[in-house]
Amino acid sequence: MPERKHDATLAEDVRLLRVLVRDDWIVTKGGPERAASFVFLDGRTHEVSCYIDSPEARNSLRERFPERKVAIVTVRGATDSGHIVARDEEGGEGIPGHVVLVQVEAKRESKDHIKKTKQLAGTSTIEML
């Protein structure tokens, strides 16, 4: 896994899209529709793929994931919950604006790690792609 560095050129209000590829990544229990608490968790690489919101990224994602929704967080939401946002154009399968979110403040697979990924999910909103 390459060493990841936060891209400090990204403005805090830049929106990041996480494609909700499964229906059970969206919950409705006890309130409005929202992203499941684990959508910003990765159990193996501990890196979560997102895309910088842009018409080009949305068009490409829509082609691959038609009728899917996205969870949207901001760069500020990511850093406030202990993540770095690192650019990774190579990992985006040709879709522009690919970044990875990496939790750097908590030990991997710890209860604090889960807490921080839940914190980030809690800041997200949902939209259609």
Added chain:
Amino acid sequence: MIAAVSTGPMLEKVQPRCTQSASTSLFASASLFESAPWLNDALSQIHELENAGKNYPGIGDLTIAPETGAAVRILLSHINLPLLPRPAFASVSGGAIVMNFAAGERDAEFTVFPSGTVILNLLERGGLARDEELTPEDGGRIQDALLWALGRL
């Protein structure tokens, strides 16, 4: 411990020593599932997750590792409660599984990583009441978590 989801050696431990016809043995296995109806459903859901898991390039790999499935089954084998709400399972990027037992305003949520690490979140009205780091073998703590969710602890 519910022997029906145990690993090989555990199954051997509970094998009756007396001679038994095949039909009687099958009936005994079936009655284990009847006494814990949530278990059959849980095992089916895990199986479905394992079969449905796929890699989404550019998003994440939702393939469930055999180690994760095994860890969840071991965790379930430590639950000795016949009546439980139907658990919900979800696959997480990177091959982890989240298992949630929701009982009214309380939830016991287990995040199981391919490494075998288990994070338990006890939730009340959606807020975190307690969290713990476990292994699938922490039978007492797993059982206590479910008793808490059921309001019996």
